[in-house]
Amino acid sequence: xxxxxxxxxxxIPLFGAFVMxxxxxxxxxxxxxxxxxxxxILLMLSLYSVICQPEQIAYSxxxxxxxxxxxxxxxxxxxxxxxxxxxxxxxxxxFSSVYAIKYMEExxxxxxxxxxxxxxxxxxxxxxxxxxxxxxxxxxxxxxxxSYALVAFGVKKDELEASFKYQVLGGMASLIILFGxxxxxxxxxxLNMADIxxxxxxxxxxxxxxxxxxxxxxxxxxxxxxxxxxxxxPDAHSSAPSPISAMLSGxxxxxxxxxxxxxxxxxxxxxxxxxxxxxxxxxxxxxIIGVLLAFGAWDLKRLLAYSSISHIGYIITGLxxxxxxxxxxxxxxxxxxxxxxxxxxxxxxxxFKGLLFLNAGAIEYAANTRDMKQMGGLAKFMPVTLTSSFSxxxxxxxxxxxxxxxxxxxxxxxxVISGFYFIAGLAVIAGIITLSYFMKFQKYAFYNKPSGKxxxxxxxxxxxxxxxxxxxxxxxxxxxxxxxxxxxxxxPAVNTLMETTEYASKILGR
Amino acid sequence: MEGMSIIVKKIVQLISxxxxxxxxxxxxxxxxxxxxGFAGGVLLSGAFILLIIAYGLDYFKLKQQTEATSIxxxxxxxxxxxxxxxxxxxxxxxxxxxxxxxxxxxxxxSGGLIPIYNVLIGVKVAATLSTIFFALIIYxxxxxx
Amino acid sequence: xTLYILCFILFLVGVYGVLTRxxxxxxxxxxxxxEFSVFLMLVLVGYxxxxxxxxxxxxxxxxxxxxxxxxxxxVLTAAVIAVxxxxxxxxxxxxxYKKYGTFDIRKINELKG
Numbered sequence: 001x002x003x004x005x006x007x008x009x010x011x012i013p014l015f016g017a018f019v020m021x022x023x024x025x026x027x028x029x030x031x032x033x034x035x036x037x038x039x040x041i042l043l044m045l046s047l048y049s050v051i052c053q054p055e056q057i058a059y060s061x062x063x064x065x066x067x068x069x070x071x072x073x074x075x076x077x078x079x080x081x082x083x084x085x086x087x088x089x090x091x092x093x094x095f096s097s098v099y100a101i102k103y104m105e106e107x108x109x110x111x112x113x114x115x116x117x118x119x120x121x122x123x124x125x126x127x128x129x130x131x132x133x134x135x136x137x138x139x140x141x142x143x144x145x146x147s148y149a150l151v152a153f154g155v156k157k158d159e160l161e162a163s164f165k166y167q168v169l170g171g172m173a174s175l176i177i178l179f180g181x182x183x184x185x186x187x188x189x190x191l192n193m194a195d196i197x198x199x200x201x202x203x204x205x206x207x208x209x210x211x212x213x214x215x216x217x218x219x220x221x222x223x224x225x226x227x228x229x230x231x232x233x234p235d236a237h238s239s240a241p242s243p244i245s246a247m248l249s250g251x252x253x254x255x256x257x258x259x260x261x262x263x264x265x266x267x268x269x270x271x272x273x274x275x276x277x278x279x280x281x282x283x284x285x286x287x288i289i290g291v292l293l294a295f296g297a298w299d300l301k302r303l304l305a306y307s308s309i310s311h312i313g314y315i316i317t318g319l320x321x322x323x324x325x326x327x328x329x330x331x332x333x334x335x336x337x338x339x340x341x342x343x344x345x346x347x348x349x350x351x352f353k354g355l356l357f358l359n360a361g362a363i364e365y366a367a368n369t370r371d372m373k374q375m376g377g378l379a380k381f382m383p384v385t386l387t388s389s390f391s392x393x394x395x396x397x398x399x400x401x402x403x404x405x406x407x408x409x410x411x412x413x414x415x416v417i418s419g420f421y422f423i424a425g426l427a428v429i430a431g432i433i434t435l436s437y438f439m440k441f442q443k444y445a446f447y448n449k450p451s452g453k454x455x456x457x458x459x460x461x462x463x464x465x466x467x468x469x470x471x472x473x474x475x476x477x478x479x480x481x482x483x484x485x486x487x488x489x490x491x492p493a494v495n496t497l498m499e500t501t502e503y504a505s506k507i508l509g510r
Numbered sequence: 511m512e513g514m515s516i517i518v519k520k521i522v523q524l525i526s527x528x529x530x531x532x533x534x535x536x537x538x539x540x541x542x543x544x545x546x547g548f549a550g551g552v553l554l555s556g557a558f559i560l561l562i563i564a565y566g567l568d569y570f571k572l573k574q575q576t577e578a579t580s581i582x583x584x585x586x587x588x589x590x591x592x593x594x595x596x597x598x599x600x601x602x603x604x605x606x607x608x609x610x611x612x613x614x615x616x617x618x619x620s621g622g623l624i625p626i627y628n629v630l631i632g633v634k635v636a637a638t639l640s641t642i643f644f645a646l647i648i649y650x651x652x653x654x655x
Numbered sequence: 656x657t658l659y660i661l662c663f664i665l666f667l668v669g670v671y672g673v674l675t676r677x678x679x680x681x682x683x684x685x686x687x688x689x690e691f692s693v694f695l696m697l698v699l700v701g702y703x704x705x706x707x708x709x710x711x712x713x714x715x716x717x718x719x720x721x722x723x724x725x726x727x728x729x730v731l732t733a734a735v736i737a738v739x740x741x742x743x744x745x746x747x748x749x750x751x752y753k754k755y756g757t758f759d760i761r762k763i764n765e766l767k768g
């Protein structure tokens with residue numbers, strides 16, 4: 001695989017975003033065609049690069065060579081973890097954009113929707129590929145800003161309010177992150193992530209990195225909606241148009257929050273047990289409180305949004321267990337298991353939560369309500385939505401043989417092996433409550449007595465295509481954990497996490 | 511929004527031309543002077559905004575202006591992206607490859623592609639800030655009516 | 656060191672404003688204060704006393720100290736991002752004013768986050 005291919009991941013969507021306002025002048029329908037084509041190309045490219053399986057690509061923008069072994073160019077780094085995230089982002093983006101064609105027809109100003117969506121995809125792909133701390137911040141902001149605008153896209157009362165709240169909290173988080181970056185630059189005089197890692201390994205001051213790590217937990221914790229910082233998520237994710245909710249919940253919080261935490265805390269900073277324990281505690285807290293909040297929700301999209309918090313909790317719990325085990329340096333098997341579970345859960349959650357939000361959108365499109373008490377009896381009219389949401393609900397609540405079962409099982413196993421019985425118990429309880437509230441969703445939406453409204457129709461074909469494909473994926477994703485297939489997709493990412501700060505020495509070559 | 515008095519209008523006429531020229535100077539000389547594309551673009555849009563504030567909204571057909579500015583916004587960034595991408599085909603397979611000769615430091619024609627990027631960024635920033643201003647002020651007028 | 660502490664105090668002033676003000680526009684202003692405190696700190700990190708503007712016009716080898724250019728470019732980029740933030744938030748504030756007829760966040764509470 002040629003090295004320069006990796007820049008296409010953000011050049012193509014940027015190009016699309018800026019070409020659409022021009023093509024719109026000639027044909028108002030053209031953005032509807034361009035966006036799915038772009039996301040399809042990106043999906044193909046990301047699959048191609050996973051199949052090629054390059055070891056690690058460090059691509060310097062502008063071709064500036066290192067001076068005295070100090071890298072001065074902005075680096076783009078592609079490795080196992082980046083490849084893994086790219087496939088997930090572009091997969092969900094493709095199905096959401098196909099779904100959006102019909103769904104967005106009732107909105108005005110559609111061309112802006114597609115422009116913003118392309119910008120968001122470009123930002124997320126850039127975050128995943130960036131090897132430079134400030135560049136990462138800029139890409140984070142590109143995708144965050146477009147998501148603020150997309151949340152407010154309906155310009156109704158609650159959407160505007162949700163977006164304002166999201167924006168104030170997100171803006172504060174960005175400033176805290178920028179503050180952390182300034183601190184790092186002050187101490188190390190560099191912004192290249194590999195170089196920062198090298199400098200911190202040789203630094204004598206041990207308090208400073210811990211301080212910066214805590215600042216970053218706050219900043220990226222807001223972006224990932226960990227529990228003390230979660231206030232914006234239920235509002236924002238439930239107010240956005242459904243394809244965008246699927247993108248936000250499915251990939252945005254994982255890319256801006258979880259991926260960056262993984263990359264910074266494992267590959268850049270030295271492992272530190274106390275910071276890992278903070279992460280584990282936040283993860284466990286999010287897991288259980290998110291579930292309890294979701295249990296009380298009657299608004300369908302709000303229920304799904306709360307459930308996202310709890311699943312981010314699962315992911316961070318797995319990450320925290322792995323980091324503690326690695327920093328103690330005793331049980332590498334447990335660390336591998338924890339990281340595998342965590343990454344596998346990222347992939348699974350992207351697919352099933354994306355699908356569930358698309359289902360919620362389909363119900364809203366057909367029955368024109370989000371309140372579960374007003375639905376009911378939809379099973380007769382909407383067979384595709386029924387089947388696909390059943391598949392997603394089973395997967396999210398961890399029923400074998402659906403994919404969610406395996407990732408949760410691995411995380412719980414890792415917790416038991418490492419001796420965190422309390423966390424394992426919490427995860428099991430959270431799983432059971434998840435099952436109960438998705439049963440509630442199924443019962444109230446599809447099987448209760450029909451409400452007195454006129455019969456509803458099944459959604460159009462393009463929306464059904466997205467839902468059916470994702471529902472099939474829910475089942476097929478379990479295959480990824482089998483030995484042999486695992487080596488192609490999941491293991492390179494796990495290995496990237498396991499080798500921790502070798503990331504730096506590989507890039508710098510020293 | 512009503513226009514202001516004749517004194518303000520006349521002075522703004524004189525000043526905004528100066529601001530406009532200074533904005534262009536800033537953008538073009540970005541690589542050898544403090545300033546650059548962003549500062550130049552802000553000055554350029556400032557000249558227009560000053561005129562609009564002094565003469566009032568009814569003097570300009572703002573809806574058409576908004577379309578024009580958003581086209582320029584997309585066009586300039588597209589050209590910049592294409593120039594950056596063209597670096598891949600000019601020898602060394604690097605994005606943002608600066609393949610023009612560097613020239614002597616300190617002269618206007620130097621720094622390879624950097625002055626071109628500066629000008630494009632200047633156009634982009636001027637168009638964007640004007641679009642933002644138009645959007646806010648048109649919306650405010652709609653509320654008032 | 657005093658300057659860094661002053662920057663941090665400015666940051667806290669911004670946080671205080673965001674947390675306590677009830678007016679949408681004042682919240683936006685407080686956010687801007689936070690932004691500027693971080694920018695000031697970034698510029699201070701790269702400052703060398705007596706340094707000149709970092710433009711290559713002097714021949715190589717001449718003994719002139721210039722300030723670190725990297726934080727300045729970072730501030731420029733972050734300022735562009737701040738422009739985007741402010742214009743977005745202000746546009747939203749105007750829209751909210753139209754829907755609710757007020758800037759008071761105590762009256763804008765359709766959602767229970």
